[in-house]
Amino acid sequence: MVVDELSDESVDRLFHALADATRRSILRRCVRGELSVSRLAEDYPMSFAAVQKHVAVLERAGLVTKQRRGREQLVRTDAEAIARARQVLDELEATWRGRVDRMARLLAQDPEPDDKTPKEG
Amino acid sequence: MVVDELSDESVDRLFHALADATRRSILRRCVRGELSVSRLAEDYPMSFAAVQKHVAVLERAGLVTKQRRGREQLVRTDAEAIARARQVLDELEATWRGRVDRMARLLAQDPEPDDKTPKEG
DNA sequence: TTAACGTACAACCAAATGGTTGTAGATGAG
DNA sequence: CTCATCTACAACCATTTGGTTGTACGTTAA
Numbered sequence: 001m002v003v004d005e006l007s008d009e010s011v012d013r014l015f016h017a018l019a020d021a022t023r024r025s026i027l028r029r030c031v032r033g034e035l036s037v038s039r040l041a042e043d044y045p046m047s048f049a050a051v052q053k054h055v056a057v058l059e060r061a062g063l064v065t066k067q068r069r070g071r072e073q074l075v076r077t078d079a080e081a082i083a084r085a086r087q088v089l090d091e092l093e094a095t096w097r098g099r100v101d102r103m104a105r106l107l108a109q110d111p112e113p114d115d116k117t118p119k120e121g
Numbered sequence: 122m123v124v125d126e127l128s129d130e131s132v133d134r135l136f137h138a139l140a141d142a143t144r145r146s147i148l149r150r151c152v153r154g155e156l157s158v159s160r161l162a163e164d165y166p167m168s169f170a171a172v173q174k175h176v177a178v179l180e181r182a183g184l185v186t187k188q189r190r191g192r193e194q195l196v197r198t199d200a201e202a203i204a205r206a207r208q209v210l211d212e213l214e215a216t217w218r219g220r221v222d223r224m225a226r227l228l229a230q231d232p233e234p235d236d237k238t239p240k241e242g
Numbered sequence: 243t244t245a246a247c248g249t250a251c252a253a254c255c256a257a258a259t260g261g262t263t264g265t266a267g268a269t270g271a272g
Numbered sequence: 273c274t275c276a277t278c279t280a281c282a283a284c285c286a287t288t289t290g291g292t293t294g295t296a297c298g299t300t301a302a
Contacts, residue, residue, distance in 0.1 A: 008142040019136035020260090021129040024209075031217045038278055050261055052279075057259095071269040071278045079217040082210050088145075089207040096152045096200040141290090159248055171291055173249075178289095192248045192299040 006084060010062070014085045017061035022046075023054050027077045030064055034074035127205060131183070135206045138182035143167075144175050148198050151185055155195035 006014075017023055026040055041051035055075055058064040062081045066073045127135075138144055147161055162172040176196055179185040183202045187194045 008145075011145070012140050012142060015136045015140035016259095018209075019133050019140055021133060022260095024129075024132070027213060028216060031213060032220050036278075046260090047262065048279085049263080049281085052281090053260075073279065077213075077217070079214060082213050082217075086207055086210045086214070088139075089203050089210070092145075092148060092152060092198075092203050093200060093207070095149060096198070096203075099153050143290095157248075167290090168292065169249085170251085170293080173251090174290070194249065 006088065011085075011088055013061040014063070014081070014088075017057050017063050018085065020054070020057075022051075023058055026051075026054060026058060026075070027063060027082075030075045030077040031079070034067070034076045036069075036072040036074055038072070040075065127209065132206075132209055134182040135184070135202070135209075138178050138184055139206065141175070141178075143172075144179055147172075147175060147179060147196070148184060148203075151196045152198040152200065155188070155197045157190075157193035157195055159193070161196065 018027075022044055025044075029035060029040065037052055037055055038048060040055070041048040044051055055064065055066070058075075058077075059066060062078060062084075064075050064077045066075055068074075139148075143165055146165075150156060150161065158173055158176055159169060161176070162169040165172055176185065176187070179196075180187060183199060183205075185196050185198050187196055189195075
């Protein structure tokens with residue numbers, strides 16, 4: 001089980017890579033099966049080089065891996081990387097649930113246990 | 122329950138907003154409780170105006186809402202928006218699981234002649 | 243009223259982003 | 273071998289981003 005802390009930079013790269021419709025489309029297509037870069041490029045209204053750059057962004061974010069097959073480069077999305085991104089959001093939601101719990105306790109007039117809330121910033 | 126399709130632009134804004142460490146920090150702090158913009162700005166090594174811009178990015182993404190209290194503007198994280206972002210990743214993972222299932226079926230019946238080893242990792 | 247505070251917003255700037263074209267190196271087909 | 277294909281990468285350009293400072297405006301405190 002991977003419980004590593006992700007560095008700010010990796011999370012930056014992760015979400016930045018996800019913040020583009022073309023890249024998300026590439027991710028979806030390469031979850032279903034590996035595709036070469038030129039195959040991918042056929043279906044987008046932009047140059048091959050542009051698609052190549054998008055794949056590079058996904059690769060630096062760890063969201064896809066490439067593997068040579070002959071002269072082709074097969075792109076495949078890494079489901080674990082997507083899980084990593086989700087984990088960041090899970091933690092945010094967990095904090096939120098924690099806050100709701102404290103609210104509930106307050107409303108029930110229970111004393112707060114021990115506020116180990118990690119400081120931010 | 123709202124399970125609307127999210128437009129490409131909203132997902133773009135969502136992930137773009139999440140792709141910055143300062144903004145993620147703001148999100149975490151405002152999940153725990155509302156904070157004014159100037160209060161937020163105290164703890165970052167940048168100008169008030171810069172923090173104000175980060176809050177605006179989060180607001181356009183729907184990740185936070187603002188509410189006036191006197192001369193202050195209280196920022197609060199919207200947990201549902203985070204859930205929306207997570208949903209996008211969930212769908213990607215679901216596709217991946219679907220693919221693994223199909224692979225398993227394929228391997229159980231008819232080995233492909235071509236050597237497309239379906240090993241993950 | 244006056245002063246201080248919290249916010250909003252415009253103007254500006256350097257750096258990053260997302261696209262282009264062009265060139266060059268491997269690889270496979272004929 | 274020669275040629276077409278697939279990829280890599282540099283150079284360039286327009287726009288966006290993330291920061292700055294400065295100004296203006298509403299609200300609260302003295």
